[in-house]
Amino acid sequence: xxxxxxxxxxxxxxxxxxxxxxxxxxxxxxxxxxxxxxxxxxxxxxxxxxxxxxxxxxxxxxxxxxxxxxxxxxxxxxxxxxxxxxxxxxxxxxxxxxxxxxxxxxxxxxx
Numbered sequence: 001x002x003x004x005x006x007x008x009x010x011x012x013x014x015x016x017x018x019x020x021x022x023x024x025x026x027x028x029x030x031x032x033x034x035x036x037x038x039x040x041x042x043x044x045x046x047x048x049x050x051x052x053x054x055x056x057x058x059x060x061x062x063x064x065x066x067x068x069x070x071x072x073x074x075x076x077x078x079x080x081x082x083x084x085x086x087x088x089x090x091x092x093x094x095x096x097x098x099x100x101x102x103x104x105x106x107x108x109x110x111x
Contacts (some may be wrong), residue, residue: 032056035107044097047105055092055108058103059085067099 035092039045041063047048047054057070059080068080073092080099088106096103 017105025085025100029109032109032110033106034068037105037107039096039098039103039105041100041102044095046064046095047093048095053107053110054105056106057093057096058088058104058106059083060103061085062101063103065099067097068103069097070103071095084107 009016037045037051037054059068062085064083064085066079067082070078070091071094072078073094078091093105096105
């Protein structure tokens, strides 16, 4: 055992026992979602590879039309006409095509 057990890697600062890491590293990022990608009107975005982990989405006002669609992991496609605007859906997205208004896709906390 060290002579001063309170001095160990990861703890430092002006006060004894003060953590050196940021609050985010020590406590984690609060909330259910922590990142968002906006799929602009007239564009398509894929959520595979490095973009995997985006497991929720919300349609902006005007996106609830037939041309907007969400492809989900495990198969299937949801048309914009089958979704309500400004409601967050906890469904793992694989690809999003926004027709006339943006679609917001949220990354879900892991853990």
